Amino acid sequence: MEVDCVPFKETGYFSRLICDYLEQREELKPFFNRFPLPENFEGQIKEKQENYPDAHRAILVASLKDQYRGFEATEATLGNIASLEGTNTFTVVTGHQLNLFTGPLYFLYKIVSAINLAKQLKERYPNHYFVPVYWMATEDHDFEEINYFNLHGKKIQWNKKASGAVGRLSTEGLEVLFETLTAELGQTTKAERLKDLFRRAYIEHDNLAKATRFLANELFGDQGLVIVDGDDASLKQLLVPFAEKDIFEHTPFHRVTETIDALAKVSADYTIQVNPREINYFYLKDGLRERIVKKNGHFYVVDTQIKFTPDQLREELEQHPERFSPNVIARPLYQEVILPNLCYIGGGGELAYWLELKPYFEDMGITFPMLLLRNSALLVTGKQYKKAQKLGVKISHLFLKQHSLINKKIREISNIDIDFSPQKKLLEEQFQLMYELAEQTDKSFLGAVKAQEVKQKKGLDALEKRLLQAQKRKLKDHVVRLTDLQNELFPNKSLQERQLNFSEMYLEMGDSLIPTLSDTLDPFCDGFLVLKS
Incomplete structure (x- = not known):
């Protein structure tokens, strides 16, 4: 492999x-x-x-x-x-x-x-x-x-x-x-x-x-x-001693909340995965797993009639720790x-x-x-790999969002240049002269110059988009085959490993599946x- x-x-x-x-x-x-x-x-x-x-x-x-x-x-x-x-x-x-x-x-x-x-x-x-x-x-x-x-x-x-x-x-x-x-x-x-x-x-x-x-x-x-x-x-x-600190002192609630705030200060782009509760335990019995909450000096199990005083809850924790389930x-x-x-x-x-x-x-x-x-890991069969080779696409490119993948490939195989970047650069150079002229004459014209630049750039973007769409129609067969391959390897536009069950790969690879993974996956x-x- x-x-x-x-x-x-x-x-x-x-x-x-x-x-x-x-x-x-x-x-x-x-x-x-x-x-x-x-x-x-x-x-x-x-x-x-x-x-x-x-x-x-x-x-x-x-x-x-x-x-x-x-x-x-x-x-x-x-x-x-x-x-x-x-x-x-x-x-x-x-x-x-x-x-x-x-x-x-x-x-x-x-x-x-x-x-x-x-x-x-x-x-x-x-x-x-x-x-x-x-x-x-x-x-x-x-x-x-x-x-x-x-x-x-x-x-x-x-x-x-x-x-x-x-x-x-x-x-x-x-x-x-x-x-x-x-x-x-x-x-x-x-x-x-x-x-x-x-x-x-x-x-x-x-x-x-x-x-x-x-x-x-x-x-x-x-x-x-x-x-x-x-x-x-x-x-x-x-x-038990750690659950007591959680339930009665709310230690994790305070410390994790502080840490979440500290992470947010590192970067606003960080998505917080989970938030702590004042009590991070459920009450657990057969058919029941509900949160424990504190209210008016007593402890309650949500959506039930179960209620404890603090002493009763401590006793329950000591005698029946199996009834306390961490979140x-x-x-x-x-x-x-x-x-x-x-x-x-x-x-x-x-x-x-x-x-x-x-x-x-x-x-x-x-x-x-x-x-x-x-x-x-992404598991690629020999048949799928041959399809990629025929299409002239690298497997790494298939990780792109589908519209980005198609646009990238169409630009590569088109017999005309669909990249208007040189024209946009030339346009910017021309408008730079106009900005300088406005600065020397009447600065109130700067806004009008900017508006005109934006308008013309949008016009180039629209032309580029229309040309790309036209080439997609012309190269429809290539687009379809590329899309089909990506859909095979990224079902539901998601990672293969999050969609497929191991049984599907076992039908392909048999008993060699797990040994192959063991030989190739490096932690x-x-x-x-x-x-x-």
């Missing part, structure tokens, strides 16, 4: 904040700990080693063994779990929602990034062990975000009334969706493998957390991936409290909200992890990868 690389900044799909972070802009340095370069992990290892209680390791390992009960964990995974009891073992983590059948293709890229990072760190620091971790977002409650995946341009959707944490949802009813999937996949050997994988994951397990664990374990267990479910009473016991602000802290973690691997949106959290972590006395942008790559089969 051939590998090419497009700088993230040139793709047009990454925010100003993330591009500045990747360039290690000086003004952003207060918002992260260490930039994720191989040599910087030495300091991160030392800091986490000094700041992670040994007692947490035993609790973590016991919880993981319990979570894997009933699953066929591989020797590699069991070995990694056991190694977590040693003080020289650390994790690298990625997290994702429990999207049906993995959801978008980048689910695979996240996990492969974590696995490959662990491997590379082991080579560089042979006296330590590094465990790749997939954190399942079992406590999310936005069912509409996870109840579907796309296949062949069709939305395969699980229609179900759902409430509460998605990990606890029953898989009852997925038999109907399995029939839809079966009809869509066809009868090939690769299709049969996918059907069997879906059936064993979702039909043979009774809730979504178990189904997702089985699926991720089937795909990545041989590479030692460890899957963590935060919806765990013993792990949440470790979170997007508190969850990262929970992860870093329970894991000996060095690095979080996420997409641009995720890293954007992590960059809001460092002072909050410092107040809580928890080491802030390194933040690594996950690998992104330290500083660009968007183009993989040509």
